Amino acid sequence: MEKPMIYKVISKPEFKSFIDTLVKSNTAYGPKAVDTDRLGNPVYQFMHVQGADEIAFDYTVTHSSAKHLLLPFRDELSHYSFRDGDWDQEVRYDAPPIVLIGLRPCDINAINILDDVMLHGPYPSPYYLARRKNTFIIGMDHLPLADCFCKSMNRHTVNHGFNLFCSDIGDRYYLAINSANAFSFLKEFRIEDPSYEDNCNLIERRKSIKNSFATTVEVTGLPVFLDIEFDSPIWQKWGDKCLSCGSCAMVCPTCYCYSVEERFDIDLKGSTRQNHLYSCNLVDFAQVAGGHNFRPRNGDRLKYRYYHHYRGFAANDNQQICVGCNRCGRACLADINPKDVINDLRLERESCMTCVLPSPDKT
Amino acid sequence: MVSQIISNMKKVDFDIDLHHLPRVEGHGNIRISVKDGRLEEATWAVVETPRFFEVIVKGMNAERVPFLTSRICGICSISHSLTSIRALERAMEIQPPETARLIRLLAMHGETLQSHALHLFFLAAPDFFDAPSALPLMQSHPEIVQAGLQLKELGNEISAITTGRCTHPVSLVVGGVSKAPSKEALLKLRTMIAERRAALDMTTEFFMTLQIPAFVRETEFISLCNGSTYPSIGGDLVSTDGVVHDENDYLLMTNEYLTEFSTSKFTKVSRQSSAAGALARFNNNFSLLHPQARAAAAAFGLEPVCHNPFMNNVAQLVECHHIMADAAMLVDRLLDADLHDIRTAFKPKAGKATGAVEAPRGVLYHHMETDDEGKVVKADCIIPTTQNNANIHYDLHALAEQALQEGKTEKETEKLCVMLVRSYDPCISCSVH
């Protein structure tokens, strides 16, 4: 059931002072210009911010997603304290409250997907739950970049998973308030009920966003395609390009596969078990003790990333977990991006269809 | 305590042959031979394996050079890197932005502080307790060692924050620095410096209790001097004998020559030998030290011009006081500076120049010549320890002579000689590069 939402409008300066107050009273993260690339364009990342003026409200896209604020790259799972021959285990789900500002609809959708993965199913993750419950999310809509394809993934709009969502309607923001907390904060500022004109502006804004998507990726029926194309030579073709560098998974808002390792404390008085973000593209992802690697070739590994993203895994209801932000495509040095790979796959399939050949035999 | 031993002029015979002297950086040997109570030989030989940096740097892209030359020495990598950068920037007429200049100065402080702390606590201090290393001191004087570690950590932290890592800097580049420290990091440094003052005071009190051997040999001390600040990066080359040269005329200040027994070269200026290092800087620039540092010097009774090489350790400590005060000021200036304007873009061009930097152990020279593409066509590096080798050698002779006069035993003589070499804090692997 969708929770009821309250709609308000706020002027931009007032909004800024609202954010400023929030940021100053809490640990907050927002998009910040951290650098300029060689074409002179600013580069944004979600960073710790201490005032509203540090936040780039009109940013385009961040290089990395905000995933690591909910699923840290390295996270402590448990700590052992040793005492002669015996030990005590301590498990804590420490998660100080944070405010996340400026998430795009696709980013929020990505968090919703992570919620599905981490909190549903037989073994919900308490670590994730603690962080998720302690995160206050303020979303913002945006005009897509030329290579965004979240519309194709149907992730360009969002109606849950945030506390507050702001749409830019010219000189003011149209607010969708989705939590009591957010509403009680906002009550201290000058907010108004949306006028008829505001509503029209919002619809205009939505339309123009919807119509600005320049990249489409045809994903209907893709799960079946992926199953059929499992042994397609296409994978090795792209695999030959792949550097197995894991950049795509690191920046992706929904890649969550991880590795667990345990380390002694340097004083040998205890040890910690940590998980850290891994990537199915990395060479030893599926390598087992004794050296056997279930996915020895770049192509096998690359395929799995696509398989996971566009077919989905059974335990996550077979849902596609890609939200179409194309961060992986931008980060990939080998110029591999979902659009090209999927189109290639479809193309191959379609040519296959015409000659009515079954997919090649398993090797 | 050592000097209290009553002299007995027995005719003694002994040979001291210390192969690969421990607790110094690199490989050096001491040979002392005494026959019938007469000193026959006292030599200081460097037996480090040569690495030919001056040859391999040829043909290399100027931009990559600092990353190579920093590998001349693990302890003073920042100095090497900055010296190359200075030479190349002067050769290609590049003006680094002011902020970068401040960051580099701070980086130098970090390195010097860590190097001095390392030397004072890990290499020099054990001798005063007849301990083989600092490890027993950790048990016997835990608070003192802790204070030393705190200073060293501060030095490393300054280097890491300014250059990306404490050994072999990553963000010092020709034209400026590639990345500025963040405001948060600088604020952290500011508190850290303030907090660690106590450790420095404790260290000072501790060193006051140690008995520095009494030994004097008239020496010419060489350092940089710029007339306005305590020397660090660049300046005129001066000596306590009144010699002054321009930075580019470094050859006149070194006059390298080869000896039979050493892979490192020897140098001289007005006398048989000369010395560089903390004591040399102190002797030439006393008035430019921070008042706190001057006060510390006074507490030790150290005044310019001091000719006791063992006092180099005290001069290092005095410099630590200066560094702490100056670093705090630099951090404040950086907090007000524009941390975005840190790198000047440049077009490679042909040129030649020398860079001189006060490394922890003394003046370091890199001379570089570039071609139109900014590739290095000729390089020359003269390292502080190279400039000290001759002085160590002749000091050893005088010290052994004095020890004989005072009737020191073989063991006592050996200990004094070893302490003498250590007091110079020689960095031998760098002297053979």
Next chain:
Amino acid sequence: MHDMRFTIPGQDLNREPFAFKAPDFQKKCEVMITDRGYKCRITNIVPLSDNERLFLLRIVDPVEREMFNFRPGQFLMLEVPGYGEAPISISSSTSNHEFIELCIRRAGHVTSALFETRQGAMVSIRGPFGTSFPMELMEGKNVLMVVGGLGIAPMRAPLFWIGNHRDRYLDVRLLFGAKDPSQLLFDYQFEGWQRVSNVKMHTIVEHADESWKGRKGLITALFDEFTFDAKETYAIVCGPPVMFKFVCHHLDLMGIPMNRMFVSLERRMHCGMGKCCRCMVGSTFTCLDGPVFDYWSVLNLKEAI
């Protein structure tokens, strides 16, 4: 400037017991601990061969010990504090609440550390995890168990189960193949399995010296030693990945329906809970949907064999 009214209230989950949604499919036990382990004492270590040992674990807390239930074929995550975690099949009888037996090969970080431990050492386990062999389904039928080498580890639990409920099954056979005679683990129990549990045993090794009196060759060679009614038979196959293909193919030729053959798959695992994604076969998790699969599903899984 700092205004407490705008501070996001933190929710301290450490103080509230974490509420689980009780899983309701066959892989259940009363308490499901996913992040904290049960503390166990290693009460005995039995050397089986140069590189394999049997570890007997006893859960320290009596309540937890009583509650720890599992089904044949399930595995647990064994943690050696300081060294890490590894998935290990439970190799003991489901009716044995006193001890958990694990048959382990020294392979890498965790297992090597385990081999250093002594009797009395404390380790930790999480689980049980994964699917199990459908023992009820096989009732009233023949059971053919095919084991290669260390595959005996997951096979012991169903063997014990059958021993405990022998009257519910018809003909039960265990085919055991190994590289050499020393790899025929638990040979000291063969006698008991045959006589007490009435399991017919066939063994074969690949290499052996003169002292070996039995057969030499690949495990598939054993199929000519007996006949059975394929329509009335269930098969369980455990062993190295290469073995599945040949054995299952053979069983298929003999007429055992594919959905009546069960295999236990092995993949790299880091969590056991369907989160780390290391153990994917096709779009399924070995830890949640496996390790026990029927052969029909396996054939349809991508990259399974």
Next chain:
Amino acid sequence: MKHLGFNIGKVKIGSFDFTCCEGCQLQLANRESTLPDFLALIDVRNFREISSERFDDYDIALVEGSVTRSDEIERLKKIRAQAKVLVAFGSCACFGGVNSLKNGIPQEEAVREVYDGKTIETMPSTRIADIVSVDYCIPGCPVSKEEVERILVGMVTRSLVSLPKYPVCVECKQRLNICLFDLGQLCLGPVTRAGCDAVCPTGRTACLGCRGPAEDINFPSFEQLVRDKKLSSSEMREMLGFYNGFADYLEHEKS
């Protein structure tokens, strides 16, 4: 300490330097906050740089630097004979390091240039593994103290130790850096073994591959990347040759 029923004791360590800058050994005295704990793990039997006591009963030898003179070969063999475990410590020991850059220059010419005329013995810089067998490699210029701590703790606790198999980009991305390729620079991150926490790209300078190649790298694709980005392939070679870690790949290319 007794843990899991077996004793964990100190390891006897010797640290030795060959031709190098001694920066890696220096790391052993860094990371001051954990230094007392670190030193408590080891029993320093032979470490010229910090102690004048020298014993020859070490079990683990950390060998820093490459071999460039014949007397070093003898010294190294003696160390090998004594040590139960010999660790190549740092890039010079693992690959030959920056010292190897002189291998491309005729030795006599080099000597003439630096020592004008004096005879100085020198030989091509050789990595430790070419002379004696090596049990572990800890690459890095300098080594990362954090990794050294982890590996030594592993040795003390008798756990297996291993290096990351994946490339530097993983860590670089985790530090939220801007990729240097986006800034128009060349970086060896995609082919270099991780474990340094991507210090160089984090300082906005190119990774020069001091940790050697990652496992099973896709070298052709990396070369293609350099071409696609219109970067100079001679510069790429200069970078790959910097620490000599990629000798196999460069060699391959020549033939």
